[in-house]
Amino acid sequence: MADFLHLLDKPEGWTSHDVVARMRRVLGERRVGHAGTLDPFATGLLLVAEGRATALLHALSLLPKRYLACARLGVATDTQDRTGVPLRTTRTLPSRQAIESEVERLRGLTMQRPPLYSAVKVRGERLYKAARRGETLEAGERPIRVYEIAADVESLPDLTLDLTVSRGTYVRTLAHDLGEALGCGAHLISLRRTQSGPFSVEQALTPLPSRGIEASEYRANAVLPSHAVPHLPRAALEEEEARGVRHGRPPRLGPERVTPGPLSVPLPPGGAAWPTALFAPDGALLALAQISPEGVRLLRVFP
Incomplete structure (x- = not known):
């Protein structure tokens, strides 16, 4: 299963949904979505997620x-x-x-x-x-x-x-x-x-069919979920905690185990807080969670 964040350069005249539909056909994957709509006459960077990376779209849509x-x-x-x-x-x-x-x-x-x-x-x-x-x-x-x-x-x-x-x-x-x-x-x-946040249109590929880009090239240029959230606070889990999260059991995490992400990004007005990214011992992104004095609530899990 392929789970990636694709950086695409939306052409003029295309809707954001046109880009998603094109990528579904090329990638052979139904679970494809985008973060941040662009009007048809606009061009430029559109973040498109594939597979389980679609669970990141909300957090990505909040980026400046x-x-x-x-x-x-x-x-x-x-x-x-x-x-x-x-x-x-x-x-x-x-x-x-x-x-x-x-x-x-x-x-x-x-x-x-x-x-x-x-x-x-x-x-x-x-x-x-x-x-x-x-x-x-x-x-x-x-x-x-x-x-x-x-x-x-x-x-x-x-x-x-x-x-x-x-x-x-x-x-x-x-x-x-x-x-x-x-x-x-x-x-x-x-x-x-x-x-969009840390991502630049200079890194993007076009979805235009005339360019003949295949799924393998799109995926080679794509961003792994673990690298797609440098703006999120994070916590590294022990192996036993990671096994529990994979089965839907939230870990016990105090604020002392949560560190800022490498990139400081402001929340949009009205935003409550960034979710916390939970990483497995091997560095893979395991889940997004909300951490409060009441405990840890798993928002999305990447089993």
Whole structure:
């Protein structure tokens, strides 16, 4: 049985589910899923898990993500990106200094209202379905975080943004809100995810059938589960404890046996705590667990 984390470079025009479907066919494995949806017009890094590594997807989806985005100033659209209908246009743009000042105001942003064309549910219905009927359902603001952001103003009206954000952040909404703050309107014309936590798109393979990549090459490039969670706190188990965990029995672990992971990564806003990775004596990832004063609760076990 193959249990891997695959790093894939999603092509433009593909949905994230298209990538998963392609990998299921190539790998001959039904248990395939992804962490962190990308819109069809976006490209870049998509984390795709195979086999029992799919149990890691929730912890991986919480990782901060880095993007290279391009916003066009002077045009606002109903979807906040290039797929939408223009709502208003202007040829009058603010100064470079004003643009850089407003971009800097986005750093550390903590709340954001999801766009009308999004999969967020309000009263049981996804916003984009109501929007396509011409109805407006407005979601409440949600906690997010813009950790880092830098702007290149050399090619206006196109503004390039290099930014790192928390899970659940809509980059097209950042572009839209920036345009509103500047008084000229803006929409997103391109988006590329370059990193997800420690993983980079430079390490990724394409899922395009035309490249002829086979399952063996994808797996040779993939990450083992034990190497896929450097951001998680961890505990090394004794052999007897490992046998018990394999049979669903949680070990007795005090906080003194839990050490930080080699990579420090912030939890997204609202996150309670990272799960703890439990490792067998041979270094294999054995389970994810929640450790509290009440004891150890096994969340996922990799027998």
